Amino acid sequence: MQVNRRGFFKVCAGGMAGTTLAALGFTPITAHASTREYKLIRAKETRNNCTYCSVGCGMLIYSLGDGAKNATSSIFHVEGDPDHPVSRGSLCPKGAGVVDYIHSEQRLKYPEYRAPGSNTWQRISWEDAIDRIARLMKADRDANFQVTNSAGVTVNRWLTTAMFCSSAASNETGVLDQKFSRALGMLAVENQARLCHGPTVAALAPSFGRGAMTNNWNDIKNANVVLVMGGNPAEAHPVGFKWVVEAKNHNKATLLVVDPRFNRSASVADRYAPIRAGSDAAFLLGVINYLLSHDAIHHDYVKAFTNAALLVRDDYSFNDGLFSGYDEKHHKYDKTSWAYALDANGMAQRDDSLQNPRCVINLLKQHVARYTPEMVENICGTSQADFLHVCEQLATTAVPNRTATILYALGWTHHTNGAQIIRAAAMIQLLLGNIGMPGGGINALRGHSNVQGFTDLGLLSQSLPGYLKLPSEKQISLEQYLGENTPHALLPGQVNYWSNTPKFFVSFMKAMFGDAAQASNQWGYDWLPKWDKSYDCLTQAEMMTEGKFTGCLVQGFNPLAAFPDKNKAQRAFSKLKYMVVIDPLSTETASFWQNQGEMNAVDSASIQTEVFRLPSSCFAEENGSVANSSRWLQWHWAAAQPPGEAWNDGKIIGHLFMRLRELYQQEGGVAPEPLLNTRWAYNDPRDPMPEEVAREASGYAVLDIQDVSTQTSLKKGEQLASFAQLRDDGSTASFCWIYCGSWTQAGNQMARRDNADPSGLGAIAGWAWAWPLNRRILYNRASADTQGKAWDPKRALIEWNGTKWVGLDVPDYPVTAAPEKNVGPFIMMQDGMGHLFGLDKLADGPFPEHYEPTESPIGTNPLHPAVTWSPVARLYASDKAMMGTASDFPYVATSYSITELFRHWTKHALLNAIVQPEQFVEIGSELAKEKGIVAGDEVKVSSKRGYIKAKAVVTQRIPRLKIDGKTVDTIGVPCHWGFEGTTRKGFLANTLTPSIGDANSQTPEYKAFLVNVEKV
């Protein structure tokens, strides 16, 4: 690859200096100076957002084209939007290269088909593709659809075709995906969240009530202490990280970074603490032990706003690594004892003196007492000095006028106890009084640009939009379903907002089934598929290898590169009869049947899967909304048409849906009712417009109604202003109740562009729209004391004015609930409290615990050798047989992302391919010396599941650690290359990773597993 001097400096100006471009010896050739015309003359400017990470940076897209009929616009330049309140005109190297993604040579332009046993693609027409796919789907559905289960209960489910949904498509595509898949009865419906932030929802919802980032990007600047652990935002969310720098420069914040690698975030930290990959829970539980044993907690906050004072049942216990109720045979817990002691009225008992040994806070003290600094050092390899420094810094925020924020990403979620690691962080913030506070919070840094949105929209096996649950086959009636999903309060006078579940659910059913949903048919309850178990990604891969699936639809997802154990995924897909891939780019998944030598050593002729590859638009060619990590729904606009014959995702789903409907109408078939009764009332049902879908997602009046809360009336068809208007009598419809209010009678709230920040606190209420109800900091009632006065007058968010709550943010609280009513600030919780004790909401314990990675370098757990790794992690027998041990694979490997590349997308963009052209792994200098490896050598990294080959980058960034008396080295494995793209061909990094999942979310372990390394 050659790059001239102008190109070289252009690259470096994008912030890419110091990359492997230079490391691998590329040097620019002679410069040719020239002048050029101002390039934006005659251009059309269109607003959009970056399609890569969840910072959601604003973009200005410039295109040429006069807008005349049949004229084609052409995008030729993209730059940062200076008005955008998060990015303020910045783009990182990924965003800066986005034009090369839009015009990538790997963009798909025509529908293509791969016949069984073939080794080539052939072009087909859209009409042919849609018809053949619809017929394959119908044949499989009719053959395998289950109307009832073995007990005779109506289940209306189709278990033999799966759908993997995008994480970068718009919310409006997500709404159509949810309707399409559930109307057909699919249960194997997943999105990227399963493979990234699944544990975030599993941990934060039981802690605070909602499973999302509590604060937002801009608010990070208000922190006094920033702990970055389980993530590397300087590298993975570079523009979001500017708010950390802002906190350091303008708020004198202290930045602490705890990571296995001295990474880019660490390079600007005030203190870097090394840690062994996979030991984060031990570190955080050590912090909790420090805070409790040093009395460094925010007492008033803890007492008033957490469940510290509530009493736990006498039969709850924890001994030798197991909580009470463990069922060894089924590797599950009976969680009955993980509950409060209740009084005669069913309310939780409490002891505000905190003397009762069954108080949550006392059980917690007992639980974490084992995590001494010595134990933390022994398990994590972190020196006691580094560990104690982190504790001391965090402890400085256990006061009303200082806050710490915690930033994490996949470094915490990608573990078998990922949810428990995040729980521990949530508990630290509750003890310090940092939740609900400006500059506080748990900032779960989402990865993909709309993985938040696709999670909000319930595109997971057992979910529905707005974090409603899909009914199970045990819930045989609507009444039973609502009864079991509508919680009762556990303390008197609490909001317990999930008590409104019937309003959310019935409004969803009206949006899903329209006029066909009536009280007389339980709003169409029977038409929803009922689950018997989770058909998550791990389960799907297992079932596919067993030949239990016929087909799968893959939309904007690259599971061959994303599932754990790539070779297993390859075997799984080879068992399918058909696969449909909808994507803007050529992906390894679509080409899983192609022999690529060592990188994909398959026999194409023996793979009988027929594959359809359908070209879709990218973000720059569609209107719609995406939800960034801050829960902001930002509307974007198309700047050009998709290339060639490519279609928008909505048009592809619309055509497939309508073709299937026609087939059932014309030919009949099994259980047509759900499909025929699904509301698909779009102006052109084959090509639904995003604006129509967005209005439906937000919600509207089905009938003329009187809104009691606002004393106003709504006419049939008018948009709702708030989910407070939803009803359970069928008079309102809202596809996703938490999005209700995003498109009101006043118009599209997501398109708002007022970036004013009058307070200077980053409460930018007029930009886009944040769920829920445009609240920018969740649980903001907790920013004020029990009298309703801000804990910190300089950071007043909302306060009680004697009549109501007022301030910078929309109160996340009943506006007229006076402080003396003692309504808890965590309004989604049954007790209104932040949870130090997690009750029965998690699968692996009400308190976090350290468990070793399944592939442990020390092969034991120093805390309880009999229970080394999570006793309830998701592990199939076939995968257990593929686990390695330290005797064969002595080194810990951890996977991660680098600044210049985003997952497996940017390898298709020339600019990014130039700066990171070739696969590499990082090896610590001590290990490299012992192995005779020098920088640039080709090395083979092997696990029990396979191997990759890559260039060695020898570094001092990965320290050698002493763990439980043993020397442990770590290998860094970036995961960006593959056998498709503009970069040099490389191995898929997930070839190495184990197929084992977190017990709560089934999110796989990508961050701590065992490998060997050798020079090739």
Ligand code: SF4
């Ligand atoms: S990848 Fe993330 S940080 Fe970079 S430009 Fe895109 S949204 Fe911004």
